[in-house]
Amino acid sequence: MTVTYEAAVAEVTGPGQIYETAQADIGGVTYTVFKHAPRSMRDVFRLARMRGDETFFVYEDERWSFADVMRHVDALGNALVDHFGVRKGDRVAIAMRNYPEWVVTYAAVLSVGAVAVSLNAWWTEDELAYGLEDSGAVVLVADGERVARAAATTRRLDTRILGVRLEGTVDADVTRWDDVVKPDGVPLPDVDIEPDDDATILYTSGTTGRPKGAVSTHRAVVQALMGFGCRASVDRVRRGGESAFTSAPVFILIVPLFHVTGCVPVMLSCFAGGLKLVIMHKWDPERALELIERERVTNFVGVPTQSWDLLESPRFAEFDTSSLVSVGGGGAPAPPELVKRVASSFKKAGPGIGYGMTETNAYGPQNAGDDYLTHPTSTGRATPILQIEVRDPDGTPLSAGERGEIWLKGPNLIRGYWNKPEATAETIVDGWLRTGDIGRVDDEGFVYVEDRAKDMVLRGGENVYCAEVEAAIYEHPAVYEAAVLGVPHERLGEEVVAVVYVRPGHTLTVEALQDHVRARLAPFKVPTKVLLRGEQLPRNAAGKILKRELRNAFAEPPAVPST
Numbered sequence: 391m392t393v394t395y396e397a398a399v400a401e402v403t404g405p406g407q408i409y410e411t412a413q414a415d416i417g418g419v420t421y422t423v424f425k426h427a428p429r430s431m432r433d434v435f436r437l438a439r440m441r442g443d444e445t446f447f448v449y450e451d452e453r454w455s456f457a458d459v460m461r462h463v464d465a466l467g468n469a470l471v472d473h474f475g476v477r478k479g480d481r482v483a484i485a486m487r488n489y490p491e492w493v494v495t496y497a498a499v500l501s502v503g504a505v506a507v508s509l510n511a512w513w514t515e516d517e518l519a520y521g522l523e524d525s526g527a528v529v530l531v532a533d534g535e536r537v538a539r540a541a542a543t544t545r546r547l548d549t550r551i552l553g554v555r556l557e558g559t560v561d562a563d564v565t566r567w568d569d570v571v572k573p574d575g576v577p578l579p580d581v582d583i584e585p586d587d588d589a590t591i592l593y594t595s596g597t598t599g600r601p602k603g604a605v606s607t608h609r610a611v612v613q614a615l616m617g618f619g620c621r622a623s624v625d626r627v628r629r630g631g632e633s634a635f636t637s638a639p640v641f642i643l644i645v646p647l648f649h650v651t652g653c654v655p656v657m658l659s660c661f662a663g664g665l666k667l668v669i670m671h672k673w674d675p676e677r678a679l680e681l682i683e684r685e686r687v688t689n690f691v692g693v694p695t696q697s698w699d700l701l702e703s704p705r706f707a708e709f710d711t712s713s714l715v716s717v718g719g720g721g722a723p724a725p726p727e728l729v730k731r732v733a734s735s736f737k738k739a740g741p742g743i744g745y746g747m748t749e750t751n752a753y754g755p756q757n758a759g760d761d762y763l764t765h766p767t768s769t770g771r772a773t774p775i776l777q778i779e780v781r782d783p784d785g786t787p788l789s790a791g792e793r794g795e796i797w798l799k800g801p802n803l804i805r806g807y808w809n810k811p812e813a814t815a816e817t818i819v820d821g822w823l824r825t826g827d828i829g830r831v832d833d834e835g836f837v838y839v840e841d842r843a844k845d846m847v848l849r850g851g852e853n854v855y856c857a858e859v860e861a862a863i864y865e866h867p868a869v870y871e872a873a874v875l876g877v878p879h880e881r882l883g884e885e886v887v888a889v890v891y892v893r894p895g896h897t898l899t900v901e902a903l904q905d906h907v908r909a910r911l912a913p914f915k916v917p918t919k920v921l922l923r924g925e926q927l928p929r930n931a932a933g934k935i936l937k938r939e940l941r942n943a944f945a946e947p948p949a950v951p952s953t
Contacts, residue, residue, distance in 0.1 A: 395761075395771060395835075398627040402620060403774045409620040411774050414801070416586070416609070419821035421801040422775045423609075424616045430583040430608040431500040434615065434662050435463065446660070447667040448685060449490050456664070459494060461573035466498035469570040471579045474529050474550055478503035478581055479588065483527035483549075484648070485509040485518060485536040488669050491554045491567065492647045493657060495531045500589055500608070503581040507591045507603070508648040511536060512931040519543040525591055525603055525808060537564055585609035591808055592650055592748050603808030604748045611654065614751035614802035615662055617773055618655050621756050628759075634715050635688055642668040642687045644678060644696055649932045650752040651720060655744070656691050673933075675699040679709040686713040690739075693933035694724040695871065701735055702870065702893070711736055716758065718742030725864035726766040733763060745769035745839055749823055750776075753802045755837045767861065768836040776800035780831055785819070793830045796839065798823045828855065847876030847884050854886050854915050862910040863888060866903060868896035871927050874917065875937045877944045888917040889940045891926050898922060919944060 393401075403411045412425040428434050438446070441456035448454075470476040482499045484506060486492055499506040507525045509518060518540045522530065530536075530544055531552045541561060544551050553564045560566070589608045593601040626633060641660050645652040660667040668685045670678065673692075678700060681687065690700070697717055700706065717732045717739045718724070724743050732741035741762050746752035755778070757770030772778045777799040780788045788794045799822045806814035817824050828846055829839040840846075840855040847854040856874040863872040871891040876884035892898045900920040907916045921943055928936045 393628045393630070395624070395628065398624045399774055401627055402623045409616065409623060409774070416801060417805075417821075421799070421821070422777075423801045424613060424620070424775060427609070427612050427616050429585050429612075430587070431497075431589055431611055432503075432578075432581075432583050432608075434612060434658075435460070435497050435501055438661055438664070441664045444664065445666050447490060447493065447669050449488075449669040450671065452490065454490055458573075459490075459497070461575065462491075462494045462571060463497045463501060464576060464578050465571045465573040466494055467502045467578045468576055469552075469572075470498060470504065470529065471502055473565070473570050474552070476502060476504050476529060478583075479505065480529075481505045481507050481525045481527040481591065483507040483509050483522060483525060483530045484532070485511055485513075485521075485530060485540065486533035486554055487511055487671060488643060488647050488652070489533060489554060490669070491531070491533075493661075496647070496653070496657075497661070501578055501581075503583050503587065505588045505591060505605075508593070508653065509536075510593060510601075510648055510931050511646060513539075515539045515542070520600060521593060521603075522547060522549055534560075537561075583608060585612070586805075588805075592648070592653070594748050602810055602813055604804045605806055605808050606751055606804050610802050610804060611658070611751055613775060613800070614654055614753035615658050617753045617775060617802060618659055619663065620774060625758065637686070637688075638665065639663075639688045639715070640666045640668065640685055640713070641689045641691065642670065642678065642681060642685070644670055644673055644690070644692045645719075645933060646931050650746070650748045651691065651693075651932070654752045655746075673699075675703040676705050679703060679705060679711070682711055682714065683709045688713055688715045690714060690717045690719075692719040694719070694728055694743075695929065695933055695935070697724070697728060697732060698871065701731055706735075712738060714739035716740060716742050718744070718758065720744040720746055720752070720769075724766075725861045727861070727864045729762060729766040743769055745837060747825065749804045749817070749825075750798060750800070751802045751804075753800070754798065757836075761836075765836050768832075768838050770837060771835045772837070773800075775802065778831060778837060779822075780829060788830075790833050791830055793828060793840065796825045796827045796829045796837070798825060847874075847886050849876070849879075849882050849884050849886060849914055859886065859888070859907065859911065859915050859917065862907050862915075863890065863903065865910070866898070866906045868893050868898040869903075870894075871935075873927055873935045873937055873940055875941055877919075877941060885918045886915060887919040887921070887944055889921045889923060889927060889943065891923050 403409050410425045414423045438456045443455045446456045446459050482504050484495050496506050509521045529550050533554045534556045537553050551564045554567050586607045590606045591603040729741045742758035744756040746754040755770035779797045780794040782794050803823050828841045859874040870893040874888045879885040928939045
């Protein structure tokens with residue numbers, strides 16, 4: 391007998407269950423919360439101590455056990471307090487590649503009551519300077535490349551540096567990791583951490599303007615983390631209590647740790663759940679296939695473009711991917727064609743997607759299994775602790791099926807933006823987060839995210855949702871990657887344009903692609919201009935396509951003055 395989603399949620403969140411829910415007042419607003427959640431992330435990390443010598447993560451040829459990691463967490467926690475003078479509430483910035491030390495630093499910073507500031511490792515010197523100055527970080531923990539890039543700023547701001555995996559001689563102002571992080575068994579310093587103390591600052595992707603520092607409390611991160619575990623339990627109940635795994639889950643980290651997806655649902659889920667995490671130095675589809683086979687990876691979580699990359703690898707068939715159970719992620723809508731390809735290309739793995747943001751700690755509706763195959767353009771249904779509404783421009787809730795801005799409410803939301811009260815007030819209203827995303831919720835409760843409000847094309851009074859047009863374009867066999875956007879038009883206000891990366895070995899003309907879209911969508915949705923490229927589209931560090939850069943390709947050249 392098939393268990394409905396609603397019945398499974400009721401069973402998993404009922405009285406006496408690990409994921410039992412209750413009502414709680416947080417800052418004068420009532421939320422639904424997980425009743426038995428740990429008080430702080432320090433308590434979450436404590437769970438790892440029970441795992442002993444079990445492997446936590448694999449990085450290149452290194453294997454770290456949970457015991458190894460926690461010894462280093464304790465050692466760094468003591469170094470931060472005793473050597474660097476870090477106190478509760480101080481900001482400690484992290485800027486490095488996906489090294490094991492990133493994980494250790496994050497856990498140590500939160501465990502001593504400080505605030506972990508995740509800086510984008512791709513940032514330029516100017517951008518790093520902005521992040522360090524904006525956050526007021528007292529210490530920067532960074533690898534060699536980032537140490538060099540931030541050196542002038544740290545001197546100007548008197549920010550101390552702890553260098554990781556440094557080569558050769560370094561500036562006298564830089565403290566080497568090995569000189570102060572001594573895993574000698576000394577326990578963490580005692581500190582009392584409250585659920586609503588600040589825990590993290592993650593900077594928004596910043597595709598437009600300067601990024602904002604999204605501040606989460608310990609409660610927000612813990613509730614999001616439990617939310618992912620709760621959803622896994624709901625799925626298990628719907629399968630009749632059977633696990634989708636024949637062995638312990640193994641995650642592969644293919645996105646940056648400074649991005650919320652890599653940090654919370656991937657790294658922290660492994661930390662809390664006692665799971666193995668395979669860390670990639672940088673994204674490379676062939677290397678990912680090697681690691682999937684070698685480490686028997688079960689969960690592949692990234693952005694849709696990475697799933698495409700994996701499937702399009704010319705060496706895909708050479709590797710054993712039979713261990714995979716789930717292939718998916720979030721960060722952008724997945725074209726229905728990708729959903730079908732994932733479902734048909736792996737022995738056991740099913741497609742999955744989640745709708746989360748930096749501001750939600752990546753937690754939100756999730757779609758997988760049969761639900762995803764029957765609703766391939768949906769990001770899933772509401773979750774036990776998260777309320778979802780679709781509202782009109784005046785903030786009035788709309789009925790099922792009506793399009794509007796998606797609003798979210800839950801204990802997993804950020805408390806606001808660092809030192810930006812105006813931006814906070816604009817985004818968080820009476821405990822509700824204005825996502826800036828346009829979408830709808832159908833009669834069954836499935837959520838459809840159709841576009842960013844600012845990226846929706848308003849063509850001659852008609853709304854064109856870019857994700858819908860992109861989905862149609864992706865159905866063409868010669869298309870590897872596509873982005874649809876709006877550019878100014880004198881008569882229509884905006885016109886629909888597309889940038890397409892043509893699959894290597896295939897040919898495609900603008901006219902053929904337009905005919906392909908015209909056969910699937912209304913005429914006003916067909917791109918009037920198409921730019922065909924022989925290279926992949928530009929992405930930010932989170933893997934999202936940078937539409938702002940692509941929009942510049944359609945800018946009219948300046949007029950040449952007559953002589």
